[in-house]
Amino acid sequence: METPSLPGYFRVSGAGALYPRRITRAEMRILFLHVDYLEYEVKEKAVKGLPDLPKEARHGRAEEALVCFISAEKRDEANPIGAAKAAAASIEDVAGQVRTRRVVLYPYSHLSSSLASPDRAQELLAALEKDLRARGYDVTASPFGYYKSFKVAVKGHPLSELSREIVAEAAAEAKEELSDAIKAEAKLRSDWLVLDTKGEAHPLSIKDGSVAGFDFKGHDNLRRFASYEMMKTREVKEEPPHVRLMRDLELVDYEPGSDPGNLRYYPKGRLIKGLIEEHVSQRTREYGAMEVESPVMYDFEHPALKSYLNRFPARQYVVQTPNKKTFLRFSACFGQFLIMKDMVISYKQLPLSLYELTRYSFRAEQRGELAGLRRLRAFTMPDCHALCADVEQAKTQFMVRFEVAWKLLEDCGFSMPDDFEVGMRVTEAFWRDHRDFVTAYAKRWGKPILLEKWSEQFFYFTLKYEFNFVDANDKAAALSTDQIDTENAKRFGITFTDEKGAKRTPLILHLSPSGAIERVMYGLLEKAAADAKAGRPPMLPVWLSPTQVRIVPVSADQLDDARSILSRLDGVRADLDDTSDTLAKKIRTAEKDWVPYVAVIGRKEVESGKINVRVRGTTKQGEMTVDALRSRIASETKDRPFRPLAEPKFLSMRPIFRG
């Protein structure tokens, strides 16, 4: 599998998504070792197209030297000469400190999180070698692009082990040395538009620090989303409200004992997450996808995955097994593609979908990017790939799946489409040939959408949408997403037999019907926080409320009656506050727990045989029978999965997970 060579851009698959990634932070890295000796031996080629080395060049040894393990980084590509100059100065500095005139240059790609292309790296190393010789050093250059073994004896003094990161300066020089990467990146033009429901496209631009080109009146979230996408504006600087909520409600918490972005779920959080997971999987199966399960880790050396991953090693969690190096999946793409390539498929069976709920998918996101439930390193993503015979079938199926995603988020408690903004990414060619389809999509969505149009297809898809939740801090998070992938079937060798008996390559749709489950929770909590801020009672949908009914006896005299009422509420998550708190205190506790129905049992209720129900957020109470409450909840939770209470039904029996 060969991905289009596109330095400066970079593939990420999330429900298989692919995004541009501008590399600006990486620098050349050097690890210095002051050694008694270093000895190396060339094993085999690591980079294709290199000549076989003559025998005398296959090993080398240097005594009493400063060894420099070097990786050239993406950033250096723009200016290899400047980078080499900066590196030479740094090496001279260190060599001076350890008082040696002998230097070993040892290309060592493992230092890098974002490796430069081999060509550029070689250019840089050659320049560096030349520069150092010019400064009068005795330079040993170990060959580039081969796997080597080495022996080394490091001196013990304090300066014997140092590492540096070096950035070339000389901006003027950089311009002349523009790399192919920069040129390629410059060639990719991205235009921003708003496409309204009538099919009219409004080109956007940035004027005076805000997005212009469309009248955003009545579409404030779309304005904020466009601004987020186009300018990365940050108007608010607070902790996202859902973080406090997820902890205060004892749902989810950070786990300092793990890696950042790997969370712990308390019983109530696990309950909610499990219910959403069940519902998403159920609905996706009903849509017609066949559920499968695939491994969480994959061989770095697998031919279909290798070149892809070597390019972006920093993105993956790496796991060393007893005999190979593997990476943890960042979506179900690999697993499903590897299954699909071995399947025997007829056109009669298309469209054909596989589905998996990945618990977990892993992405080693940068530390500063992590945030509560919005952005994680380990997350649960439903991922559903459909093979389609041709673009017409893909378009039809795309909309079938759109309805699945829409309904799912609606079921989870979101208002559709009010709570989301569509981001649509499309290639110029697809836009030209299928503009009617994109317009029909906007019409179906029911409000204007943000369109990013790419001049060329650099990524594996021609069309992609996301439903973006825009939160109180003006940050956008994508939930549901689907794409039309024109490349991966070929890359993975997935085929079907057509009417004429010929092998053909299908298109692949990549759907995450709800987006990451954690993000669904994030959205629900953010929505609740927004309600609270607006003076409305924050709550979760009844089917997701950890406690649906709280029975509160006025005094201990009614405990027995309360227990019998509790026993009549089977099929409902009902619990009983059997503490010795006062009534007011027990009501307060129930309100803090966001319990939608609080049933008070006192002497009056025992006599009347009815219960007094306080409905969440209102101070209004109403008399009703137990059966009436039961059927009310049944109708509110119809067609949703059910799980019993996650904790003991008597509050006095519950431990506290978090103050």
Add this chain to the structure above:
RNA sequence: GCCGCAGUGGCUUAGUGGUAGAGCGGCGCCUUGGUAAGGCGCAGGUCGGGGGUUCAAUUCCCCCCUGCGGCUCCA
């Protein structure tokens, strides 16, 4: 990953170069209460971890961990 800020009993926090106080929560006793905190008492702290400076460090310095904000990035 980079820059800045933060970390004090389960939670929220006060405070200090001479080893810490409060509220909530917990436990006990009293209270038997009609819709968002009843009363009294008790227990609970290696002041995130490691190193350094100092007669003495929770306090000052360095490194690390975790979190927050920004950058970058993105599902």
